[in-house]
Amino acid sequence: MQTFEELRPLIAQAAADGHAGLARGLAARLWHSTPTLAAAGFLAKTLPGSPAAATWPRRRVFVLRSFTVEPIIPALVAEGLAAGVVFDVTVGDFNAYSQELLDPGSRLYTADPDVAILAVQTRDIAPELWAGTAASPAAYAAAVDRVTAEVTTLVEAFRGRSVRPLVLHGLDLPVHATDGIGDHQRAAGQINAVREINRRLVELAAGKPEVYVLDYDRLVARHGSERWYDERLWASARLPLNALLMPALAAEWARFLFATGPALAKVLVCDLDNTLWGGVIGEDGLEGIVLGDNEETCPYLRTQRAILNLYDRGIVLAICSKNNPDDALQALERHERMLLRPHHFAAMRMNWSDKPANLAEIAAEISVGRDALVFLDDNPVEREHVMQHAPEVRVLDLPDDVQRFADVVRRFPLFERLRLTAEDRERGAMYAQQRCRDELQRSAASVEDYYRSLQMRMQARSVVAETVARASQLTQKTNQFNMTTRRYTEAEIAAFAASDSHRVWTVQVADRFGDNGIVGLLIVEAGPEEWRIDTFLMSCRVIGRTVETAMLAWLAAQARATGAARLVGEFIPTKKNAPAADTFSGHGFVSAGESGDGTRWVFELHRGTMQFPEWIELLESEALPA
Amino acid sequence: MNAAPDDLVARLIELAADVFGVPAAELSDNSSSETIEAWDSISHLNLMLAVEQAFGVRIEPEQMVELTSIARIANAVLKLRAG
Numbered sequence: 001m002q003t004f005e006e007l008r009p010l011i012a013q014a015a016a017d018g019h020a021g022l023a024r025g026l027a028a029r030l031w032h033s034t035p036t037l038a039a040a041g042f043l044a045k046t047l048p049g050s051p052a053a054a055t056w057p058r059r060r061v062f063v064l065r066s067f068t069v070e071p072i073i074p075a076l077v078a079e080g081l082a083a084g085v086v087f088d089v090t091v092g093d094f095n096a097y098s099q100e101l102l103d104p105g106s107r108l109y110t111a112d113p114d115v116a117i118l119a120v121q122t123r124d125i126a127p128e129l130w131a132g133t134a135a136s137p138a139a140y141a142a143a144v145d146r147v148t149a150e151v152t153t154l155v156e157a158f159r160g161r162s163v164r165p166l167v168l169h170g171l172d173l174p175v176h177a178t179d180g181i182g183d184h185q186r187a188a189g190q191i192n193a194v195r196e197i198n199r200r201l202v203e204l205a206a207g208k209p210e211v212y213v214l215d216y217d218r219l220v221a222r223h224g225s226e227r228w229y230d231e232r233l234w235a236s237a238r239l240p241l242n243a244l245l246m247p248a249l250a251a252e253w254a255r256f257l258f259a260t261g262p263a264l265a266k267v268l269v270c271d272l273d274n275t276l277w278g279g280v281i282g283e284d285g286l287e288g289i290v291l292g293d294n295e296e297t298c299p300y301l302r303t304q305r306a307i308l309n310l311y312d313r314g315i316v317l318a319i320c321s322k323n324n325p326d327d328a329l330q331a332l333e334r335h336e337r338m339l340l341r342p343h344h345f346a347a348m349r350m351n352w353s354d355k356p357a358n359l360a361e362i363a364a365e366i367s368v369g370r371d372a373l374v375f376l377d378d379n380p381v382e383r384e385h386v387m388q389h390a391p392e393v394r395v396l397d398l399p400d401d402v403q404r405f406a407d408v409v410r411r412f413p414l415f416e417r418l419r420l421t422a423e424d425r426e427r428g429a430m431y432a433q434q435r436c437r438d439e440l441q442r443s444a445a446s447v448e449d450y451y452r453s454l455q456m457r458m459q460a461r462s463v464v465a466e467t468v469a470r471a472s473q474l475t476q477k478t479n480q481f482n483m484t485t486r487r488y489t490e491a492e493i494a495a496f497a498a499s500d501s502h503r504v505w506t507v508q509v510a511d512r513f514g515d516n517g518i519v520g521l522l523i524v525e526a527g528p529e530e531w532r533i534d535t536f537l538m539s540c541r542v543i544g545r546t547v548e549t550a551m552l553a554w555l556a557a558q559a560r561a562t563g564a565a566r567l568v569g570e571f572i573p574t575k576k577n578a579p580a581a582d583t584f585s586g587h588g589f590v591s592a593g594e595s596g597d598g599t600r601w602v603f604e605l606h607r608g609t610m611q612f613p614e615w616i617e618l619l620e621s622e623a624l625p626a
Numbered sequence: 627m628n629a630a631p632d633d634l635v636a637r638l639i640e641l642a643a644d645v646f647g648v649p650a651a652e653l654s655d656n657s658s659s660e661t662i663e664a665w666d667s668i669s670h671l672n673l674m675l676a677v678e679q680a681f682g683v684r685i686e687p688e689q690m691v692e693l694t695s696i697a698r699i700a701n702a703v704l705k706l707r708a709g
Binding site for chain 2: 036037041070074
């Protein structure tokens with residue numbers, strides 16, 4: 001293992017050279033092996049302004065707090081840098097969270113951060129519950145009501161003034177209950193009072209767009225409440241926790257910060273030999289590889305289970321392995337204990353080529369940027385090679401101990417998802433359907449034949465409560481077929497939908513192989529004369545099937561029906577949306593010059609019609625037939 | 627007061643430079659909260675915790691408030707490690 005002093009010059013060099021892959025990988029190695037204040041300070045001063053981090057995503061964070069958090073902030077910044085993300089953190093005034101949330105002119109609202117954290121703890125917000133000084137069941141109940149009402153007021157104030165996500169600390173249980181070991185069995189006791197507040201906070205969050213509860217008590221429990229608190233630092237500096245555990249709180253905050261906002265990693269690319277099973281399939285054969293009896297005793301099965309859980313969360317899986325494809329497929333298809341099967345993987349590269357080249361191909365095949373890939377490989381030489389030569393790809397720093405692989409996979413913070421939409425749950429199956437479509441396309445005589453044989457059905461619906469999350473998610477995640485790449489939170493989508501000026505439609509597509517779910521979004525400022533297309537995007541899942549033509553033709557028909565004269569589109573070029581660049585010109589829109597960062601396009605509705613593709617059936621009903 | 631060994635001072639300077647987010651060249655054993663702009667009450671707490679972590683010592687709160695120069699910290703670390 002490399003020490004801080006060995007890594008220091010390497011990181012400084014990678015930072016100065018602008019080598020993003022090495023800088024991120026080495027920062028992760030340093031931070032995960034030496035999570036000290038000094039290491040955090042070093043990373044925070046070396047990386048954020050360096051050429052290596054010039055293109056890293058940035059998140060502006062505002063921490064509202066009831067206690068001292070300043071020593072935790074360097075750890076938070078380091079946690080971001082280890083994942084290739086720059087957190088720009090502002091800390092609210094000490095114990096001033098109420099004023100800052102309630103006052104519309106406060107620093108919180110003028111800073112308008114990407115996400116806000118409200119870090120409170122039981123001893124500050126409910127001292128009578130922490131100390132157990134509430135003397136009667138009625139006093140406990142009163143404390144529960146008071147705290148819930150207080151937090152509700154604050155959350156509602158924030159939601160009324162900001163569309164940004166809010167991460168709210170749940171409350172921590174007292175280490176020792178005043179009534180001793182029986183306390184938690186008394187309905188009106190100290191322990192259940194705190195639990196009741198936590199239950200109500202979750203309920204409160206569920207009823208608001210993008211308010212999330214950080215289960216602070218479970219975080220404390222994971223590390224042990226006996227170790228968590230530090231009364232010496234609390235008494236002298238109002239820092240409640242042991243300095244050794246500050247990185248644990250920082251890591252938990254970071255998980256939420258990564259998960260609110262555009263998805264930063266979407267695909268896990270797995271090696272096979274000695275990663276998903278023990279041994280080498282090409283040498284040891286089907287009987288010889290290690291895949292033990294059950295998950296309790298076999299670390300490889302545990303790793304596979306962790307990966308399968310990610311698959312169920314909507315993380316796309318791929319294989320990149322140096323192997324003969326026949327050997328590797330035989331293991332995946334026929335080994336009786338294998339949890340991961342070929343249908344779980346959206347792309348496979350089992351060959352003897354260079355892994356960075358394979359990774360580039362995998363990204364292209366799945367239609368994601370290379371920066372959406374995360375690489376899992378037991379071989380440190382391969383990991384180093386990928387860090388060097390595929391600098392956009394994140395590399396999981398696996399330990400030598402195979403027992404810990406599953407943990408590393410489960411802990412990886414960029415695969416956290418706060419909301420799981422129906423599309424997330426089905427994503428794996430959709431990629432399997434996609435492989436069937438690809439085969440059909442290869443066998444079709446012409447592209448029109450292919451479109452016809454797909455038997456596509458499309459439906460556009462005004463956004464409703466159940467689809468707001470998916471609509472927001474599409475704006476956050478869609479990079480390629482996206483005209484304006486405007487990212488909207490759920491609250492912003494809901495505000496558009498509720499406004500008189502805007503309309504929001506989700507577009508769902510199904511075909512003979514299955515339902516693609518909601519894959520398109522239109523946000524339009526619908527004036528009497530002019531319909532201005534604020535957002536027009538389509539998931540890469542349906543690119544190349546004329547769905548964009550269907551969406552535009554449908555929109556033109558809607559606009560014409562209300563008596564509007566023209567559609568106005570906007571194209572704002574980014575590094576990733578070249579596939580959408582010719583869409584407006586290809587559908588009869590006329591260039592109307594520059595506008596801001598992009599170009600404007602106009603379609604005069606009285607001049608022509610836009611043909612709806614004959615091979616797509618337009619459904620008017622509310623539900624897509626299965 | 628005995629002078630602390632140079633290597634200890636050098637380690638402290640590097641540590642303080644990381645915590646304060648400044649180049650190590652800007653610090654010396656004479657540096658103190660009076661001379662270094664980034665050395666405020668918040669970064670002082672960070673420095674004290676960093677010293678505890680780096681040297682495996684425990685600094686009591688009453689002592690923390692006094693350790694406002696590199697030289698003083700170096701001497702305190704020497705004594706705490708000896709004790």
